[in-house]
Amino acid sequence: MSPASPSVPAVALIPDTTSTRQYIGAWSVLSVLQYFVAESAVIGAWAGSQPYDRRTGYISDLGAVHCGIYAGRDVCSPLHWLMNASFVVQGLGMLLGALLLASGLLCVAARARAQVLPGRRKPWLTAISVRILTGTAGAGTMIVGLVPEDAGSALHFVGAVVYFLAGGAALLLLGILWLRQTPLGWFILVCGVVSLAALVTGGLTGMDVPEPGTLERLMGYPVTVGVAAAGLVIAQRVHWHRREIRATAAVRA
Numbered sequence: 001m002s003p004a005s006p007s008v009p010a011v012a013l014i015p016d017t018t019s020t021r022q023y024i025g026a027w028s029v030l031s032v033l034q035y036f037v038a039e040s041a042v043i044g045a046w047a048g049s050q051p052y053d054r055r056t057g058y059i060s061d062l063g064a065v066h067c068g069i070y071a072g073r074d075v076c077s078p079l080h081w082l083m084n085a086s087f088v089v090q091g092l093g094m095l096l097g098a099l100l101l102a103s104g105l106l107c108v109a110a111r112a113r114a115q116v117l118p119g120r121r122k123p124w125l126t127a128i129s130v131r132i133l134t135g136t137a138g139a140g141t142m143i144v145g146l147v148p149e150d151a152g153s154a155l156h157f158v159g160a161v162v163y164f165l166a167g168g169a170a171l172l173l174l175g176i177l178w179l180r181q182t183p184l185g186w187f188i189l190v191c192g193v194v195s196l197a198a199l200v201t202g203g204l205t206g207m208d209v210p211e212p213g214t215l216e217r218l219m220g221y222p223v224t225v226g227v228a229a230a231g232l233v234i235a236q237r238v239h240w241h242r243r244e245i246r247a248t249a250a251v252r253a
Contacts, residue, residue: 018238022105024096024100025100026231028100029230029231032231035090042077042082043062046077046078048076049076055211056211056212059216059220061077062077063080063084063144063148064150065080070149084144084145088141088145091137091138091139091141091142091144094135095135095138097227097231098138103128106127107123107126109234130177137165138163140164141159141160143155144163165196168193168219171227174189175226176189192226195218195219195220199219
């Protein structure tokens with residue numbers, strides 16, 4: 001009897017793409033889209049002396065608890081609690097996704113019956129890094145919501161930078177991992193590049209640009225949209241696979 005080849009498919013791992021854990025994790029990540037709804041509502045309730053403009057207004061101004069002059073800006077956001085709650089919910093969604101979505105699943109972009117060879121360490125390490133960075137970004141935006149900009153603490157600034165940096169890096173790695181697996185791999189990669197490029201620009205200029213609000217949103221919006229896109233890929237495919245299994249079981253019954 002000839003010895004078995006070390007590369008036979010039987011030794012490969014086939015990630016479970018239909019478990020409830022993966023489904024909840026995917027929808028947790030997708031839930032970050034609530035941020036855009038909350039932001040629009042808070043902007044609509046803005047009570048500053050000048051209308052809020054996304055091009056010039058900082059995102060954190062929407063979560064400032066007190067009305068008054070802050071860093072030379074007239075800030076007054078009656079629905080600050082909603083904005084801060086949205087930051088926290090967004091962070092929780094990313095944290096849950098990082099905890100629940102398995103590394104093997106991220107390696108295969110939720111493709112049914114796709115195999116991950118144990119000997120290929122690079123995809124595994126990349127997927128693990130994506131999970132760690134996503135969870136870190138989630139913790140960062142939670143800090144932003146729990147410590148508003150006018151709370152007199154540097155933690156707010158640190159949390160924002162952590163969110164932009166870790167979130168952009170997570171999308172960059174995930175996009176590279178998914179380039180040959182789903183068309184959205186390129187979109188996710190671009191989101192990461194745009195976010196990190198804007199962050200570098202903000203650091204080099206000290207945000208002293210004609211439209212600081214636009215620049216800050218180029219740091220943050222791509223992270224939210226890219227993370228949601230990744231959640232959509234996984235949620236849709238997990239749903240399809242679960243439906244396929246139910247249909248197969250019904251035929252056999």
